[in-house]
Amino acid sequence: MAIIAYIMLLTAVGKEHEIAETVSKYDHVTEAKVVYGSWDVVVRASLDDLAQLDVLVTKIRKLEGVEQTSTLVSS
Numbered sequence: 001m002a003i004i005a006y007i008m009l010l011t012a013v014g015k016e017h018e019i020a021e022t023v024s025k026y027d028h029v030t031e032a033k034v035v036y037g038s039w040d041v042v043v044r045a046s047l048d049d050l051a052q053l054d055v056l057v058t059k060i061r062k063l064e065g066v067e068q069t070s071t072l073v074s075s
Helices: 016-023 050-061
Strands: 003-011 029-034 041-047 066-074
Touching: 003 016, 003 050, 016 029, 016 041, 041 050, 050 066
Parallel strands: none
Antiparallel strands: 003 041, 003 066, 029 041
16 A cells, blocks of 8 residues: 655745755655645655655755655555
8 A cells, every 4th residue: 555645845935946846856756846825845755655755755855945844644
C-alpha cells in the first residue's frame, strides 16, 4: 500500500516557483504546485514507506530558500 504525503513549504520571497520546479523532479514527487495562503508550495508524493518520506523531506529541507515545512501523511 502506497503512502501519500502532502508536504507544505514556506519559502523565501520570490523563490516559490524555482523551488516548486526543482522539487517536481525529485523521485516519488507526483506534483509540486505554487499556492496562495499560509504556504507557498504544496508537494504531493507517493512513497512505499516512511524511510523514503524521510529522505525526501530531508532533501527538500536542505534546499536554499525553504524556510519551513509541514508534512501530512495518508495511507
